[in-house]
Amino acid sequence: MLTTESLVEFEQMKMFIDGEWKDAENTNTISVVNPSTGKTIGQIPNGGRSETRNAIEAAERAFKMWSNLTANERGDYLLKLRDLMHDNKQQLAEIMSMEMGKPFSEGQGEVVYAASFLAWFAEEGRRIYGETIPASSTNKRLIVTRQPVGVVAAITPWNFPLAMMTRKLGPALAAGCTGIVKPAKQSPISALAFAKLAELAGIPKGVINVVTGESGPIADEIFENKTVRKISFTGSTEIGKLLVSKSAAQLKRLSLELGGHAPFIVFEDADLELAATGAVASKYRNTGQTCVCANRVYVHRSVMERFSEILIQKVKELKVGNSLESGVQVGPLVSKEGLSKVEEHVKDALEKGARLLCGGRRMDGELADGNFYEPTVLTDVNRTMLVTREETFGPVAPLIPFDSEEEVLSEANDTDYGLAAYFYTENLSRAIRVSEALEFGIIGMNDAVPAVPQAPFGGMKESGIGREGGHQGLDEYLEDKFISLSFQTKK
CATH class of the missing domain: 3.40.605.10 (Aldehyde Dehydrogenase; Chain A, domain 1)
Incomplete structure (x- = not known):
């Protein structure tokens, strides 16, 4: 060998x-x-x-x-x-x-x-x-x-x-x-x-x-x-x-x-534990620096509070540190420029009315010399904020409430990008409707990591x-x- x-x-x-x-x-x-x-x-x-x-x-x-x-x-x-x-x-x-x-x-x-x-x-x-x-x-x-x-x-x-x-x-x-x-x-x-x-x-x-x-x-x-x-x-x-x-x-x-700007949709009939686990896997993998990671997390208003609680608990359990250290799940941003962009997006969201549920700052102490940013969750996010229009390419999950299937599909498709999209539901009819209506090349239905070598990978529109x-x-x-x-x- x-x-x-x-x-x-x-x-x-x-x-x-x-x-x-x-x-x-x-x-x-x-x-x-x-x-x-x-x-x-x-x-x-x-x-x-x-x-x-x-x-x-x-x-x-x-x-x-x-x-x-x-x-x-x-x-x-x-x-x-x-x-x-x-x-x-x-x-x-x-x-x-x-x-x-x-x-x-x-x-x-x-x-x-x-x-x-x-x-x-x-x-x-x-x-x-x-x-x-x-x-x-x-x-x-x-x-x-x-x-x-x-x-x-x-x-x-x-x-x-x-x-x-x-x-x-x-x-x-x-x-x-x-x-x-x-x-x-x-x-x-x-x-x-x-x-x-x-x-x-x-x-x-x-x-x-x-x-x-x-x-x-x-x-x-x-x-x-x-x-x-x-x-x-x-x-x-x-x-x-x-x-x-x-x-x-x-x-x-x-x-x-x-590029991509993936929506991640959690319907009211979703398995919230499964959806939160998927959101963490999609959003924080590679410190949020993937073209297919969840960028906009849409959550039905009726389950927003419960989903947020589950998600925050999982995010707070993530271990951040030197990428070679045993057990580390979230490493640094690749560059100072990438770190600055994450800071800019979070600051912009907070100034426009978003609330910080966890994270929200550059990490200091023994990690001060690296490009580390806390895994972050924002809520009360709206379309005026940079996080809803641009790729953040960092460990920031913006939560956006919605009230109907029609509304969230319109919001999800309202982007020049069309690489990946995710949604969670236990309703078979909805699964077919939504997977066909989303204008993206890759769809993860109750699946946060859909990419495999035997399937095509690529995007629509400007992706x-x-x-x-x-x-x-x-x-x-x-x-x-x-x-x-x-x-x-x-x-």
């Missing part, structure tokens, strides 16, 4: 290009800071256009060989990489905790989740089916084949640095594509550790390349280089719109998983284009080719 004692050397981190570990050509570096302590944990190369071009060229050279492998052969590589992720779960979780503040137990869960995409697409890649179509004449045969799109680029976010990478690379590699990964500068070390595992798995050089550095120059090369045929990006809607504009010059294929996961995720990396074959029949 392949394992490694140290996936990365924090003092000498390098990019992974064409099967080799390389510094930036200009030797410049970027500091990676632990948000739990405020201390620098290492330096990554600040690569730019030249390094990105080299990585793209390496992927292009590797494409013919990789795409010519059988689906079984590519799948076997992915399964070997999956096994290595499991073997190194603890170290990968530690890296995530140090670089972006994910609680260690959550980090372990992310490793398992990330590895599951490799397993799913290793199998799904064996089922890339073409088709034959009945022809309109006897001397023709109509055939549709499916081929890999070519060299791809994955631009990944900091909040799920491993899972978002495998959710993109899994289907890309299974389809026969090769490519490059540009990780977020807040959490690049996970991507470098993943590249090390790819090397240990024996994946041929050039198939996977990791370029670290500032986004601007790297993205410019990706979008202007004609070799790159497909780009998958996870990040903010604001940046996603810019990337759509940049893709227009070459009509590059895009998958965009963008994105395309889907990741499921067979739909594989479709994003394939081109359909129609072949009309004409032949002579015997006279």
